[in-house]
Amino acid sequence: MIELYELRQFAAFGETGTLSEAAEKLHLSQPAISRNMKKLEDDMGVTLFERSKNKISLNDNGQYLLELAQKLLSDAHDLPLKVREHDRQKHTISLGVCAPAPIWRLASLIANVFPQMTLQTEIDDDKRLLSDLANGIYQLAVLHEKPESNNLIVKECGRESLMFALPKEHRFADRKSLSFADMDGENILLMPNLGFWDFVKNEKMTKTRFLTQSDRYSFTELVQASSLPCFTSDVADKFMEIPSGRANIPISDSEATVTYYLACMADKKKTFEPLFRVI
Amino acid sequence: MIELYELRQFAAFGETGTLSEAAEKLHLSQPAISRNMKKLEDDMGVTLFERSKNKISLNDNGQYLLELAQKLLSDAHDLPLKVREHDRQKHTISLGVCAPAPIWRLASLIANVFPQMTLQTEIDDDKRLLSDLANGIYQLAVLHEKPESNNLIVKECGRESLMFALPKEHRFADRKSLSFADMDGENILLMPNLGFWDFVKNEKMTKTRFLTQSDRYSFTELVQASSLPCFTSDVADKFMEIPSGRANIPISDSEATVTYYLACMADKKKTFEPLFRVI
DNA sequence: CACAATTACGAGGGTCGTAAAAATG
DNA sequence: CATTTTTACGACCCTCGTAATTGTG
Numbered sequence: 001m002i003e004l005y006e007l008r009q010f011a012a013f014g015e016t017g018t019l020s021e022a023a024e025k026l027h028l029s030q031p032a033i034s035r036n037m038k039k040l041e042d043d044m045g046v047t048l049f050e051r052s053k054n055k056i057s058l059n060d061n062g063q064y065l066l067e068l069a070q071k072l073l074s075d076a077h078d079l080p081l082k083v084r085e086h087d088r089q090k091h092t093i094s095l096g097v098c099a100p101a102p103i104w105r106l107a108s109l110i111a112n113v114f115p116q117m118t119l120q121t122e123i124d125d126d127k128r129l130l131s132d133l134a135n136g137i138y139q140l141a142v143l144h145e146k147p148e149s150n151n152l153i154v155k156e157c158g159r160e161s162l163m164f165a166l167p168k169e170h171r172f173a174d175r176k177s178l179s180f181a182d183m184d185g186e187n188i189l190l191m192p193n194l195g196f197w198d199f200v201k202n203e204k205m206t207k208t209r210f211l212t213q214s215d216r217y218s219f220t221e222l223v224q225a226s227s228l229p230c231f232t233s234d235v236a237d238k239f240m241e242i243p244s245g246r247a248n249i250p251i252s253d254s255e256a257t258v259t260y261y262l263a264c265m266a267d268k269k270k271t272f273e274p275l276f277r278v279i
Numbered sequence: 280m281i282e283l284y285e286l287r288q289f290a291a292f293g294e295t296g297t298l299s300e301a302a303e304k305l306h307l308s309q310p311a312i313s314r315n316m317k318k319l320e321d322d323m324g325v326t327l328f329e330r331s332k333n334k335i336s337l338n339d340n341g342q343y344l345l346e347l348a349q350k351l352l353s354d355a356h357d358l359p360l361k362v363r364e365h366d367r368q369k370h371t372i373s374l375g376v377c378a379p380a381p382i383w384r385l386a387s388l389i390a391n392v393f394p395q396m397t398l399q400t401e402i403d404d405d406k407r408l409l410s411d412l413a414n415g416i417y418q419l420a421v422l423h424e425k426p427e428s429n430n431l432i433v434k435e436c437g438r439e440s441l442m443f444a445l446p447k448e449h450r451f452a453d454r455k456s457l458s459f460a461d462m463d464g465e466n467i468l469l470m471p472n473l474g475f476w477d478f479v480k481n482e483k484m485t486k487t488r489f490l491t492q493s494d495r496y497s498f499t500e501l502v503q504a505s506s507l508p509c510f511t512s513d514v515a516d517k518f519m520e521i522p523s524g525r526a527n528i529p530i531s532d533s534e535a536t537v538t539y540y541l542a543c544m545a546d547k548k549k550t551f552e553p554l555f556r557v558i
Numbered sequence: 559c560a561c562a563a564t565t566a567c568g569a570g571g572g573t574c575g576t577a578a579a580a581a582t583g
Numbered sequence: 584c585a586t587t588t589t590t591a592c593g594a595c596c597c598t599c600g601t602a603a604t605t606g607t608g
Contacts, residue, residue, distance in 0.1 A: 002355060004282050005280070020588085031574085031575075032573070034589060044359050044362050045359060052588095053589090055582080055587070061365060076281060080323050087325040087340050310563085314564090333606050333608090
């Protein structure tokens with residue numbers, strides 16, 4: 001019977017070129033490797049080595065076995081990792097979202113309903129969210145358009161209205177509302193990874209120069225220090241620490257207000273029913 | 280370190296359902312399996328079993344590991360077989376042919392030029408022969424159309440002219456030549472696996488009813504006993520035992536005479552040069 | 559009470575290391 | 584003569600088996 005330790009030694013030899021180095025690599029003695037290579041050769045039933053009196057090297061069969069052995073050893077190495085990953089998946093809920101805001105409320109709800117589970121969130125677009133929900137990468141997804149599929153369980157989970165956060169001295173600071181067009185062309189601070197909200201940047205405010213700052217902490221610092229407009233929303237206003245001294249002006253465009261929908265596959269209805277009930 | 284013997288025991292348990300049966304299957308004692316399953320579980324770092332006091336079964340992780348382990352064990356099992364097959368390939372020349380006739384002469388030539396090699400032949404159509412030649416399944420191929428590719432070494436290796444072998448009492452037995460059309464509609468004995476010659480059956484003699492007999496010995500028996508026409512060729516006439524008492528009538532159609540071409544990949548020119556020289 | 563799993567302990571196989579020999583450049 | 588492989592021999596690890604224990608249907 002072939003055992004992995006033999007293949008490990010064989011691979012070590014194949015990678016080092018001499019029995020001595022292989023032995024050193026594996027913290028074994030040369031004779032041990034020498035013996036086991038003979039045994040391996042015997043088990044394989046064909047020659048694996050070119051042997052001269054004080055030199056040994058792989059022949060064609062050996063080269064071939066080396067490839068196979070490396071593949072097998074790699075698979076064997078991954079085995080515990082895969083099983084642990086499989087186990088970990090059982091204790092994590094993977095949530096895909098189309099924008100950051102829905103996470104804030106859902107995170108605490110999920111933590112309450114499934115106290116022993118850890119939450120893993122990822123931002124992606126609606127299309128990918130739906131397909132990755134179907135193939136099991138996500139157990140839950142938050143979309144901004146109500147999906148029409150009868151193997152999904154769907155429930156509204158909040159709305160969000162985008163606003164401009166303007167410094168008091170801004171010329172529009174006392175407006176009751178603004179449109180995207182009103183502000184288009186200004187320099188605006190922007191936090192990236194806004195999910196589907198990126199469409200504003202790409203479609204509604206094409207003339208605007210956006211200054212992005214990826215780190216969330218740095219971003220709030222920047223907002224405090226700067227006199228540039230930035231975005232906020234009613235949801236952000238409730239859940240996040242808002243830069244003081246700014247006027248939050250609602251955005252009049254219909255696209256600035258969205259409804260979020262939480263979805264899971266129908267076959268997981270029972271699992272997530274407790275969550276859907278408290279939303 | 281995980282070893283295969285542990286996975287073998289785990290797989291045996293997974294397939295039998297109880298430690299006792301697994302032990303019996305592997306000719307081991309239950310305690311041995313019990314211990315090793317604990318060790319395996321320990322090495323994996325997650326629980327693999329549902330344990331009650333006198334019942335043990337796979338949990339979800341265990342089920343998952345079972346799949347992975349079976350795959351790995353299967354790969355490990357194949358390892359010596361693959362290496363032996365690889366070794367065998369070094370001692371065999373694989374020859375693809377488009378029809379049986381070229382084999383007869385080539386077989387003895389190859390045996391003379393490469394005495395230590397064994398010859399393996401297979402019949403296939405020209406298209407497959409060329410692609411399988413390129414991807415290394417064949418080292419040599421015999422085609423009936425001269426291939427135009429500059430990474431091939433090609434040389435003519437004989438011609439073959441198809442003939443009808445008619446019993447003396449057949450109405451055409453004293454003809455000097457016949458066309459496919461002349462004989463179309465008769466009942467004809469046919470040996471299958473004729474390679475590209477099948478086009479005759481499929482295109483030239485569509486009205487004919489062919490009686491096939493796959494075994495070569497039975498076929499010659501049948502030919503002796505029967506008074507039905509059959510095919511032969513000038514090459515077959517030279518190399519095979521020909522049914523006596525038959526008239527061999529050449530076929531006048533141009534398609535009934537072909538030239539065969541032996542080909543190998545250009546990078547094997549040196550290997551097969553001795554063979555090409557004697558053709 | 560038959561059957562399954564676990565625990566405890568001793569036996570044995572096989573893998574390892576040390577030492578020595580042989581061969582090479 | 585340093586380096587490498589192979590052979591020989593003894594030690595020890597580790598896996599196995601037997602026997603006993605516990606628990607279940």
